Amino acid sequence: MAFSRIAMPTLSVLAAVVLAVGFYLAFFVSPEDYQQGQTVKIMYVHVPSAWLAMMGYGFIALSSFGLLVFRHPLADVSAKAAVPIGAAFTFLALVTGSLWGKPMWGTYWVWDARLTSVLILFFLYLGLMALRSSMDDEVTAGKLTAILALVGVVILPFIKISVEGLTIPWLGIEIPSWNTLHQPSSVLRAGGPKIHPSILIPLLVNALGFTLLFFAMHLKSMRNEILRRRVRALTMAEVQRAQAFEAEILAE
Amino acid sequence: MTGFVAILGRDLRLALRDGGAMGTALGFYLIVVSMMPLAVGPDLKMLSRIAAGVLWIALLLSALLSLGRIFETDFEDGSLDIIAGCGLPLELVVAAKSLVHWLTTGIPLALAAPILGLLLNFDLSATPFLVATMLVGTVAISFLGAIAAALTLRARKSGVLVAVMVLPLYVPTLIYGITAISIALTPPGSPWPSFLLLSAISLASVVLGPLAAAAALRYQVQ
Numbered sequence: 001m002a003f004s005r006i007a008m009p010t011l012s013v014l015a016a017v018v019l020a021v022g023f024y025l026a027f028f029v030s031p032e033d034y035q036q037g038q039t040v041k042i043m044y045v046h047v048p049s050a051w052l053a054m055m056g057y058g059f060i061a062l063s064s065f066g067l068l069v070f071r072h073p074l075a076d077v078s079a080k081a082a083v084p085i086g087a088a089f090t091f092l093a094l095v096t097g098s099l100w101g102k103p104m105w106g107t108y109w110v111w112d113a114r115l116t117s118v119l120i121l122f123f124l125y126l127g128l129m130a131l132r133s134s135m136d137d138e139v140t141a142g143k144l145t146a147i148l149a150l151v152g153v154v155i156l157p158f159i160k161i162s163v164e165g166l167t168i169p170w171l172g173i174e175i176p177s178w179n180t181l182h183q184p185s186s187v188l189r190a191g192g193p194k195i196h197p198s199i200l201i202p203l204l205v206n207a208l209g210f211t212l213l214f215f216a217m218h219l220k221s222m223r224n225e226i227l228r229r230r231v232r233a234l235t236m237a238e239v240q241r242a243q244a245f246e247a248e249i250l251a252e
Numbered sequence: 253m254t255g256f257v258a259i260l261g262r263d264l265r266l267a268l269r270d271g272g273a274m275g276t277a278l279g280f281y282l283i284v285v286s287m288m289p290l291a292v293g294p295d296l297k298m299l300s301r302i303a304a305g306v307l308w309i310a311l312l313l314s315a316l317l318s319l320g321r322i323f324e325t326d327f328e329d330g331s332l333d334i335i336a337g338c339g340l341p342l343e344l345v346v347a348a349k350s351l352v353h354w355l356t357t358g359i360p361l362a363l364a365a366p367i368l369g370l371l372l373n374f375d376l377s378a379t380p381f382l383v384a385t386m387l388v389g390t391v392a393i394s395f396l397g398a399i400a401a402a403l404t405l406r407a408r409k410s411g412v413l414v415a416v417m418v419l420p421l422y423v424p425t426l427i428y429g430i431t432a433i434s435i436a437l438t439p440p441g442s443p444w445p446s447f448l449l450l451s452a453i454s455l456a457s458v459v460l461g462p463l464a465a466a467a468a469l470r471y472q473v474q
Contacts, residue, residue, distance in 0.1 A: 068467075120420050127417040134407035143471050144403050148417060151399055151464045155421050158453060162424035175449070 001226065008219045015212035022209045025202035040199075042100040047203060048210035049093035053121060056086025056214065060128070061153035064146035074222075076142035077229075079149065080132065081221035085214060087125035093118055113177045117163040124152045255340035256348050263352040273321055277314045277357050278364055284310040285368045296373045303372035304382065304433040307365050311386060312393065312422060318357050319397040319414055320404075322349050323469070327405050336473045342466035350398040350461055358390030381436040385447060389429045391454040395461030396421050402465035405472050424453050 026044040060082045066075035097115055098108045109115070131148055135141035165177030267273060288306050289299055326332040335345055365386050366379045374382070400418040407413055432446035 120423055123416070123420040127420065130413055130416050131403060131407070134404070134409065134413055137406070140406065140471055144468055147464055147468050148399075148403055151421070151460065154460060155396075155424070158424040158456075159420070162427040162449075175445075 019209035022206035053090035354394035362386035
């Protein structure tokens with residue numbers, strides 16, 4: 001709590017500043033696409049959201065691993081806090097993707113490989129939330145959700161490969177994609193990014209801003225969860241004290 | 253090993269003498285498949301085109317119905333606690349129970365598929381391939397399903413929850429099962445790569461399922 005008291009406001013202010021710069025760059029500095037016009041600017045929200053959707057799940061899996069292996073109680077709080085935020089970014093990636101798809105592909109939704117795998121990632125997030133909310137005992141719920149998160153992270157590569165395909169030329173591996181329209185990732189690729197710096201720099205600034213926002217919200221959510229648990233523990237203690245007091249009076 | 257065989261025999265006997273689960277799954281399979289032409293129209297050409305997909309989806313849903321039974325009855329009457337305490341690794345217990353689910357649900361559903369395929373004008377030449385992919389794919393359905401069944405033992409309204417958790421995990425199985433059949437139906441290209449990938453996923457889930465489900469059971473039984 002002492003750490004987050006200082007870190008949370010710092011992160012929030014940083015996120016706000018970086019996002020403000022990022023949006024300024026995105027809206028006023030970065031050029032329009034010669035084909036896509038202004039709609040290319042959806043990218044500055046879409047790409048960071050998609051990145052955080054994946055990073056969020058990785059973060060949850062890491063926290064879950066921490067809970068099951070090192071049995072640290074804070075790991076459960078961290079995993080629980082990260083799920084809704086990750087799910088929100090996944091949803092944002094889907095919505096912005098579909099809004100971008102309307103002018104580009106002429107329809108809000110196509111069963112493109114990468115859209116589909118993000119949709120399935122969203123379902124995995126829903127599963128985590130549904131499992132946790134279905135149990136009254138918080139400790140068991142935390143551990144079982146952690147197992148599901150780890151199972152998900154093992155199966156996620158299989159899902160990604162089966163939907164999007166996989167090509168590793170020097171191993172002779174070539175698994176075709178289920179279906180594809182979406183352009184392949186052009187920031188993370190061997191041989192350096194394929195985007196012009198005038199677009200790449202605002203994109204990276206926005207990605208950093210959204211990542212800071214993710215961690216600021218995550219810390220805030222963790223603080224809330226810890227406070228909620230303390231209040232619950234205090235209430236329980238209060239009830240027990242009242243019961244003991246009552247028993248004493250009855251005994252007299 | 254004797255413990256593994258004992259649990260296998262016990263659960264098989266229970267499933268066969270009860271008989272309800274298998275019958276329900278097969279009945280559900282028949283009904284879902286026969287609702288499909290009512291929904292999309294009786295055009296035989298179109299039915300033939302979507303037959304493989306419909307058969308697979310209906311198979312997934314039918315198998316899903318009985319997933320809860322893998323541990324539920326044993327958990328409720330307390331025999332799961334006794335089995336867990338008898339010294340046999342919990343992973344083997346889960347493996348035996350998942351195997352019984354495959355034997356009593358996966359195999360009957362896979363064998364029923366070609367008969368239901370007749371209702372959808374499924375191309376008969378691809379029937380052996382359809383049955384083969386389903387026999388292999390249902391292994392993954394049973395063993396991955398055991399994870400969801402173990403996780404939701406203490407949950408309220410576990411039925412819908414199992415579906416939400418486990419259906420996304422079935423995506424690779426579904427995709428390679430369908431791909432293998434559709435390549436077999438349209439000759440250029442070989443269906444074997446997809447079939448081998450499907451087999452690899454099934455084998456991987458035979459390892460992953462018992463490990464994860466046993467970990468989940470440990471937190472819930474005494």
